[in-house]
Amino acid sequence: MAILPSSLQAVPLPSLLQSIGIISLILVLTPLLILLYNVTLHPLSSYPGPLTHRASRIPWVLALQKGHLHTHLLTLHNKYGPIVRIAPNELSYTDPTAWKDIYLNPRINRADLWFRKQNPQEPYSIMGANEDAHAKFKRAFMGGFSDRATRECAGTMEGYVGAMIDKLRELCTRGQGETVVDMVQWLNMVTFDVSGDLSFGSSFGSVENGKPHAWVEISNQFGKGIALVASLNHYHLGLTKLLRKMMPAKTMERMAWHKQLTHEKVRERLRMSEGRKDFVQCVLEYNRDGSVQEKGRTCTEEEIELNMSVLVFAGSDTTSTAIASTLWYLIRNPEWLSKAVEEVRGTFSREEDIRMVTTSKLEVLNAVISEGMRLGPPSAVTVPRIVGKGGEVVCGRRVPEGTLLSLNQYPIFRSATTFPAPNTFDPSRFLGLSREKSSAAFYPFLLGRHSCLGEKFAWAEMRVLLARLLFGFELSLTGGEGEGVEGRGLRDWGEQKTFIFWQKERLGVRLQVV
Numbered sequence: 001m002a003i004l005p006s007s008l009q010a011v012p013l014p015s016l017l018q019s020i021g022i023i024s025l026i027l028v029l030t031p032l033l034i035l036l037y038n039v040t041l042h043p044l045s046s047y048p049g050p051l052t053h054r055a056s057r058i059p060w061v062l063a064l065q066k067g068h069l070h071t072h073l074l075t076l077h078n079k080y081g082p083i084v085r086i087a088p089n090e091l092s093y094t095d096p097t098a099w100k101d102i103y104l105n106p107r108i109n110r111a112d113l114w115f116r117k118q119n120p121q122e123p124y125s126i127m128g129a130n131e132d133a134h135a136k137f138k139r140a141f142m143g144g145f146s147d148r149a150t151r152e153c154a155g156t157m158e159g160y161v162g163a164m165i166d167k168l169r170e171l172c173t174r175g176q177g178e179t180v181v182d183m184v185q186w187l188n189m190v191t192f193d194v195s196g197d198l199s200f201g202s203s204f205g206s207v208e209n210g211k212p213h214a215w216v217e218i219s220n221q222f223g224k225g226i227a228l229v230a231s232l233n234h235y236h237l238g239l240t241k242l243l244r245k246m247m248p249a250k251t252m253e254r255m256a257w258h259k260q261l262t263h264e265k266v267r268e269r270l271r272m273s274e275g276r277k278d279f280v281q282c283v284l285e286y287n288r289d290g291s292v293q294e295k296g297r298t299c300t301e302e303e304i305e306l307n308m309s310v311l312v313f314a315g316s317d318t319t320s321t322a323i324a325s326t327l328w329y330l331i332r333n334p335e336w337l338s339k340a341v342e343e344v345r346g347t348f349s350r351e352e353d354i355r356m357v358t359t360s361k362l363e364v365l366n367a368v369i370s371e372g373m374r375l376g377p378p379s380a381v382t383v384p385r386i387v388g389k390g391g392e393v394v395c396g397r398r399v400p401e402g403t404l405l406s407l408n409q410y411p412i413f414r415s416a417t418t419f420p421a422p423n424t425f426d427p428s429r430f431l432g433l434s435r436e437k438s439s440a441a442f443y444p445f446l447l448g449r450h451s452c453l454g455e456k457f458a459w460a461e462m463r464v465l466l467a468r469l470l471f472g473f474e475l476s477l478t479g480g481e482g483e484g485v486e487g488r489g490l491r492d493w494g495e496q497k498t499f500i501f502w503q504k505e506r507l508g509v510r511l512q513v514v
């Protein structure tokens with residue numbers, strides 16, 4: 001007591017019980033006051049949304065972790081309108097004006113949530129939130145995605161697609177002219193083989209072996225991990241570090257093996273002779289540029305390694321989702337299937353003529369793929385953006401600094417105001433006079449400085465894949481949806497789960513050789 005000033009010595013100190021009571025009260029009151037502030041005085045309090053979402057981020061986290069965020073957001077937009085407050089600090093938009101207001105605004109950047117660095121030594125990736133690093137990588141990789149480079153890489157892609165068609169034909173021959181396959185698996189195998197070849201210098205050999213390589217299987221589980229980390233990153237409590245410590249030893253081992261194989265593959269590619277037509281060559285050329293070297297802006301081997309694994313994933317799962325979704329709808333809509341088949345078989349007489357350059361003008365083919373991507377957008381829930389200093393105006397309304405903005409593709413593409421009869425597969429939306437109107441609200445590859453670098457390549461791969469399948473086979477439903485390769489009988493593509501990527505279920509398709 002002697003250390004207290006004499007004036008305070010008269011004040012009675014609380015007993016242990018009283019102290020526990022006060023601390024408990026603070027622990028209960030603080031979150032309650034935060035919830036109350038969020039729904040009353042918060043700068044976003046005038047935006048509509050359910051009370052639970054306006055008060056706390058927990059409902060958003062739960063929907064994301066269950067894999068239902070895409071359908072949950074659609075339900076919210078149908079109820080509350082084109083701008084919804086989906087978490088205390090986040091607004092979601094289905095108003096098409098938001099595309100340009102958000103993605104073409106240089107002061108609105110990616111929020112550092114989905115692809116945050118785990119430690120300071122880790123390099124940045126092109127998907128990250130650091131704008132300076134992003135600008136460097138964009139310049140370094142751009143050369144690999146120019147018109148000329150895309151045409152050059154297309155030959156490799158056509159080779160793998162051809163190999164897949166041969167394998168499927170072989171399976172049909174063994175089955176007296178027909179077979180039932182899980183198209184999701186075949187599309188995953190071929191797209192990862194293509195991306196592996198162009199980013200790592202060698203494919204995974206999945207098509208050749210008729211089964212997915214272990215690297216591909218592990219990668220397919222990453223979506224859930226990223227979604228979990230993205231949820232925890234909202235709470236600034238170092239929970240991601242704790243999560244890493246809690247990971248089962250087996251998962252850690254698989255991840256370490258995955259990282260090591262990535263490392264070896266990229267180093268192997270870097271040792272290959274110059275001039276290979278792939279996505280690495282452009283970075284090597286960029287690094288040799290004198291002005292780049294002078295400014296100290298070259299890419300390190302660690303940066304190339306990380307970004308190549310981003311490219312493998314960004315370039316494969318997305319493309320395979322787009323074609324899986326398109327096929328899912330085509331085999332359930334025989335009228336459109338016939339139109340697409342007629343166009344392809346009417347244009348080509350030999351399979352080898354179906355190439356990147358010869359398929360770009362096929363109107364029905366392009367329209368069915370767009371409609372497939374509208375109903376099953378590969379990037380269904382998007383990395384949120386953050387409003388910079390001073391705030392911005394989005395869709396005619398002021399949004400304060402620090403607000404997270406998201407334009408999630410699933411709800412905007414299923415919005416009845418923009419796409420009438422939104423759940424119907426109707427490729428005529430992307431044909432003739434309707435095309436311009438639909439396209440104004442349809443940016444599956446985004447727009448602006450973060451838009452998809454691989455858009456042209458993706459279109460080439462999607463067209464060649466689908467056209468060759470339609471040319472070589474009669475495609476139909478298996479006629480017995482249930483367990484097994486047929487899948488579980490979804491009524492809509494959107495019933496599947498999404499984390500950052502779709503958890504695609506089996507897609508059974510009957511193939512008959514033409």
Ligand code: HEM
Pocket residue numbers: 110126127134138311314315316318319322378379382383444445446449450451452453454455457458
């Ligand atoms: C149907 C197929 C594809 C779709 C729908 C798609 C969609 C997207 C979207 C929406 C983004 C922006 C992500 C964000 O900032 O929130 C993106 C970025 C990106 N995509 Fe794609 N993508 C596809 C295929 C590809 C392919 C084939 C490649 C490469 C071979 C690729 C490489 C990239 C890269 C490098 C970025 C980052 C660009 C940047 O930040 O500047 N994508 N993609």
